Amino acid sequence: xFVLSFLVRRLAQGALIVFLVTLLIFTLLRVVPGDPVRLxxxxxxxxxxxxxxxxxxxxxxPILVQFGRYMGGVVRGDLGQSFVRPASGASTGxxxxxxxxxxxxxxxxxxxxETLPMTLQLGGLAILFAxxxxxxxxIPGGLAPGRWPDRVAFYISSIFISLPNFWLGIVLAxxxxxxxxxxxxxxxxxxxxTILPAIVLAVELAPVLIRTLTGSVAGVMxxxxxxxxxxxxxxxxxxxxxxxxxxxxxxxxxxxxxQISGLLGGVLVVEFIFDYPGLGLLTITAVLQRDFPLIQGxxxxxxxxxxxxxxxxxxxxxxxxxxxxx
Amino acid sequence: MTGxxxxxxxxxxxGLETGGGIRPIIxxxxxxxxxxxILGIIGASGAGKTVLSRALVNWIxxxxxxxxxxxxxxxxxxxxxxxxxxxxxxxxxxxxxxxxAGALDPTLPVGQQIVEKLRAIAPEVxxxxxxxxxxxxxxxxxxxxxxxxxxxxxxxxxxxxxxRALIVDALVSxxxxxxxxxxxxxxxxxVAAQVLRLMRExxxxxxxxxxxxxxxxxxxxxxxxQILVLAEGRVxxxxxxxxxxxxxxxxxxxxxxxxxxxxxxxxxxAIDPPAQSREPIISILDxxxxxxxxxxxxxxxxxxxxxxxxxxxxVFPGENFGxxxxxxCGKSTLMRLLSRLERxxxxxxxxxxxxxxxxxxKGLLKFRRDFQLVLQDPFNSLPPRTAIGAIIxxxxxxxxxxxxEQLRDRVLSVMHEVGLPGAxxxxxPLGLSAGQRQRVNVARAMVLEPKVLIMDETLSSLDQTxxxxxxxxxxxxxxxxxxxxxxxxxxxxxxxxxxxxxxxMYLGEVVEIADNSRLFFDPGHPYTKALLSAVPxxxxxxxxxxxxxxxGEPPSPIDxxxxxxxxxxxxxxxxxxxxQSPVLTARGGKDLAxxxxxxxxxTHAAA
Ligand SMILES: Nc1ncnc2c1ncn2[C@@H]1O[C@H](COP(=O)(O)OP(=O)(O)OP(=O)(O)O)[C@@H](O)[C@H]1O
Ligand code: SF4
Ligand SMILES: [Mg+2]
Numbered sequence: 001x002f003v004l005s006f007l008v009r010r011l012a013q014g015a016l017i018v019f020l021v022t023l024l025i026f027t028l029l030r031v032v033p034g035d036p037v038r039l040x041x042x043x044x045x046x047x048x049x050x051x052x053x054x055x056x057x058x059x060x061x062p063i064l065v066q067f068g069r070y071m072g073g074v075v076r077g078d079l080g081q082s083f084v085r086p087a088s089g090a091s092t093g094x095x096x097x098x099x100x101x102x103x104x105x106x107x108x109x110x111x112x113x114e115t116l117p118m119t120l121q122l123g124g125l126a127i128l129f130a131x132x133x134x135x136x137x138x139i140p141g142g143l144a145p146g147r148w149p150d151r152v153a154f155y156i157s158s159i160f161i162s163l164p165n166f167w168l169g170i171v172l173a174x175x176x177x178x179x180x181x182x183x184x185x186x187x188x189x190x191x192x193x194t195i196l197p198a199i200v201l202a203v204e205l206a207p208v209l210i211r212t213l214t215g216s217v218a219g220v221m222x223x224x225x226x227x228x229x230x231x232x233x234x235x236x237x238x239x240x241x242x243x244x245x246x247x248x249x250x251x252x253x254x255x256x257x258x259q260i261s262g263l264l265g266g267v268l269v270v271e272f273i274f275d276y277p278g279l280g281l282l283t284i285t286a287v288l289q290r291d292f293p294l295i296q297g298x299x300x301x302x303x304x305x306x307x308x309x310x311x312x313x314x315x316x317x318x319x320x321x322x323x324x325x326x
Numbered sequence: 327m328t329g330x331x332x333x334x335x336x337x338x339x340x341g342l343e344t345g346g347g348i349r350p351i352i353x354x355x356x357x358x359x360x361x362x363x364i365l366g367i368i369g370a371s372g373a374g375k376t377v378l379s380r381a382l383v384n385w386i387x388x389x390x391x392x393x394x395x396x397x398x399x400x401x402x403x404x405x406x407x408x409x410x411x412x413x414x415x416x417x418x419x420x421x422x423x424x425x426x427a428g429a430l431d432p433t434l435p436v437g438q439q440i441v442e443k444l445r446a447i448a449p450e451v452x453x454x455x456x457x458x459x460x461x462x463x464x465x466x467x468x469x470x471x472x473x474x475x476x477x478x479x480x481x482x483x484x485x486x487x488x489x490r491a492l493i494v495d496a497l498v499s500x501x502x503x504x505x506x507x508x509x510x511x512x513x514x515x516x517v518a519a520q521v522l523r524l525m526r527e528x529x530x531x532x533x534x535x536x537x538x539x540x541x542x543x544x545x546x547x548x549x550x551x552q553i554l555v556l557a558e559g560r561v562x563x564x565x566x567x568x569x570x571x572x573x574x575x576x577x578x579x580x581x582x583x584x585x586x587x588x589x590x591x592x593x594x595x596a597i598d599p600p601a602q603s604r605e606p607i608i609s610i611l612d613x614x615x616x617x618x619x620x621x622x623x624x625x626x627x628x629x630x631x632x633x634x635x636x637x638x639x640x641v642f643p644g645e646n647f648g649x650x651x652x653x654x655c656g657k658s659t660l661m662r663l664l665s666r667l668e669r670x671x672x673x674x675x676x677x678x679x680x681x682x683x684x685x686x687x688k689g690l691l692k693f694r695r696d697f698q699l700v701l702q703d704p705f706n707s708l709p710p711r712t713a714i715g716a717i718i719x720x721x722x723x724x725x726x727x728x729x730x731e732q733l734r735d736r737v738l739s740v741m742h743e744v745g746l747p748g749a750x751x752x753x754x755p756l757g758l759s760a761g762q763r764q765r766v767n768v769a770r771a772m773v774l775e776p777k778v779l780i781m782d783e784t785l786s787s788l789d790q791t792x793x794x795x796x797x798x799x800x801x802x803x804x805x806x807x808x809x810x811x812x813x814x815x816x817x818x819x820x821x822x823x824x825x826x827x828x829x830x831m832y833l834g835e836v837v838e839i840a841d842n843s844r845l846f847f848d849p850g851h852p853y854t855k856a857l858l859s860a861v862p863x864x865x866x867x868x869x870x871x872x873x874x875x876x877x878g879e880p881p882s883p884i885d886x887x888x889x890x891x892x893x894x895x896x897x898x899x900x901x902x903x904x905x906q907s908p909v910l911t912a913r914g915g916k917d918l919a920x921x922x923x924x925x926x927x928x929t930h931a932a933a
Contacts, residue, residue: 224428224429225428225431225432227385227387228421231383231385231421232421232446233413233417233443234443235446238442242442243434247431250433321432321433322479323433323481
């Protein structure tokens with residue numbers, strides 16, 4: 001009953017958020033300078049033709065009308081078609097624009113559908129790496145506040161936080177891939193290609209997780225129920241595993257919910273460096289080409305993912321700590 | 327005392343390791359505990375009771391250190407046992423502390439945690455049986471619907487219920503002895519009386535010996551067979567309870583006993599009843615305050631907590647007005663209405679004849695000056711990094727009353743008045759005792775020369791001796807400045823000593839208002855009687871707990887059923903009480919009570 005009402009409430013909120021994000025992106029794209037039709041048709045196309053195409057595509061209608069039309073498609077599961085990319089794959093150059101080719105332009109949904117799983121795989125692996133590493137470093141740190149494991153955790157997170165991701169990406173690619181030949185780096189030809197970019201992302205995620213984990217484990221260890229646990233006859237390992245970690249994981253979960261939103265920036269950079277064919281790379285090219293429908297589609301999908309992840313995180317947190325009720 | 331002692335404590339000393347050596351906290355403690363005995367330990371705050379109780383269960387953590395002595399149980403010194411052996415002994419040695427709220431993991435159901443503990447110290451008990459035993463015990467300590475409560479979380483338990491759950495937690499392994507440190511401290515008198523009764527039953531039912539530690543002698547004397555008096559870390563006296571009360575030997579014990587407020591044997595307070603013709607200084611008219619809270623596990627429905635319901639009373643200048651009731655009865659909400667931290671949903675609060683909800687600007691500032699609040703918690707209410715002088719100065723600055731040298735003089739004279747040495751002016755509050763902190767709070771209020779001081783549980787965190795001193799101070803300030811006091815408290819013994827008129831609240835309503843002696847000797851409401859029967863005292867009780875002590879706790883103030891709000895716990899409830907709610911009815915003089923029985927006696931008398 002509680003879970004159901006929670007889900008209904010949060011999904012309704014989430015739909016509203018996604019809608020607002022879409023509206024915002026949509027409006028912004030239409031007020032920033034740079035006419036996509038000019039880019040599509042190429043610099044040499046006559047003004048009249050551009051106007052004609054723009055009219056045909058509905059780009060000269062009032063923004064609200066355009067938005068209504070677009071949302072009409074979205075609710076039917078139609079995110080529109082790319083301005084630039086043909087269905088076959090590579091993006092078309094401006095000069096080859098011809099109105100007759102419109103039918104062959106790639107579906108935004110298909111483009112996203114091809115790249116999203118790659119990015120989810122990358123993000124998932126990065127979070128896994130980051131979690132395992134922060135547990136290994138953060139928990140001993142939290143259990144010995146002020147002593148050496150705590151300082152080790154502190155130094156590691158300080159070092160990690162000061163490594164720029166593009167630099168680390170390049171260095172790791174040089175070292176592990178070019179020099180040692182342990183891992184493939186550029187492009188994608190199998191699961192092994194995900195590992196190196198995931199490590200770079202994990203290094204970006206880990207410092208905050210380590211600090212939060214050290215802090216919250218140390219905080220929980222000061223709670224009276226931990227000290228009393230010993231007098232009640234519970235063993236130390238049981239107290240740590242069954243109670244301290246349980247309580248400390250709630251702030252960690254909330255943090256992950258926030259961090260994942262922050263992961264997007266890292267994904268853009270890392271996918272670009274490693275030429276990893278994911279959503280990040282798609283976003284970069286879409287922005288460079290002013291491919292409005294594609295940018296919008298990516299915005300909707302990513303904001304929906306954030307909404308889902310945050311709902312999931314909160315749901316798990318309430319299951320761990322029933323006092324929280326979102 | 328028959329047979330061999332269960333526990334032998336010999337020459338036990340614990341010290342505090344500081345940079346410059348070891349400061350002794352308790353020294354040379356020795357006593358025996360017989361099987362099934364209840365040994366009471368009393369002492370002032372800081373006498374080392376908690377340290378001693380922890381030493382008994384080998385729970386001394388740095389910077390504290392056992393410096394000598396032994397605690398011998400079954401001919402082994404438990405202070406020397408390695409951790410692993412000690413853990414197997416934990417099933418025979420149990421401990422319950424004063425902080426029930428923090429004692430269990432807040433994220434797991436209470437029942438499950440008790441089972442976890444039982445299975446950790448007695449792995450041979452199968453899970454199903456452990457669970458059954460826990461539910462049985464929850465029932466045995468009179469937690470209602472134990473089957474359901476088993477699955478609830480610590481935050482869903484009230485303080486009293488949680489304390490009982492922890493007693494279950496301690497008893498579930500059938501321990502040979504239980505150390506109970508200040509277990510009743512966070513509880514209401516009515517609930518404390520129930521817990522105490524429970525403790526006494528335990529010794530017979532489960533063959534458990536108990537070391538019962540508290541700073542309240544009346545409370546300990548209710549439970550214990552023998553009492554040990556601890557002063558400054560040493561045992562200064564040990565006697566059978568009756569003998570200790572009748573013929574205390576040590577000066578400390580004698581002083582302690584002399585300071586315990588007498589409830590039934592002393593004169594009524596010597597507050598002159600203020601002249602009748604005067605206008606009330608505070609007058610509350612039909613004030614109501616509700617809060618909306620979201621219902622758990624529903625989509626968008628709210629329920630209403632009616633924290634204060636239709637409260638009406640007057641306070642006259644120069645009075646000591648008391649407001650008493652169990653926790654959650656709306657005392658603190660009423661305090662917030664009185665001090666305009668919140669406004670009533672309906673009704674009015676008049677101070678000096680003016681509706682304080684309408685005040686603004688100058689009028690409001692004057693009201694804030696004249697009506698000062700002194701709060702409960704001496705530890706969190708002072709900013710830790712501000713010097714004491716600056717803390718007391720601050721209200722003067724906010725109100726723009728004095729500046730420069732004048733400011734300092736005024737602060738110093740107030741500090742002198744409340745008994746704080748002037749040398750503390752530049753000190754930080756860190757090193758202050760609870761009593762001194764409370765004095766700083768009083769000084770902070772007094773510096774504005776108010777007309778009314780509202781004391782919200784101001785003295786409840788202090789021990790007997792400190793309370794006694796502060797009450798003396800309050801009396802003196804009243805004489806000098808013509809103050810009016812409103813005491814909000816759950817401590818009836820204190821109220822008996824200082825208040826000339828008392829209002830009793832239950833579930834947001836005032837159920838009785840009466841003069842001090844009428845309230846204590848001829849209460850008009852069954853709830854008042856129940857409260858009185860639960861007050862710990864060294865005297866012969868006037869109201870027998872067997873006749874009027876309440877079971878359980880007040881129902882939740884959410885969505886109250888119709889009828890008298892006290893019906894669910896009232897020993898005298900009858901048919902009419904379930905349908906109609908009684909209103910405050912005069913019972914001769916100015917005294918009022920809200921109970922149908924009062925109306926009955928009145929009509930009988932009239933007939
Ligand atoms: N962990 C600690 N670190 C430093 N000092 C401590 C510690 N525990 C206790 N003390 C000191 O030991 C003395 C005795 O404290 P203890 O808590 O035993 O008093 P108590 O009799 O239980 O008082 P109360 O009635 O207020 O509970 C106090 O002076 C206190 O400051
Ligand atoms: S009205 Fe009835 S239920 Fe209420 S206090 Fe009086 S006797 Fe008890
Ligand atoms: Mg104590």
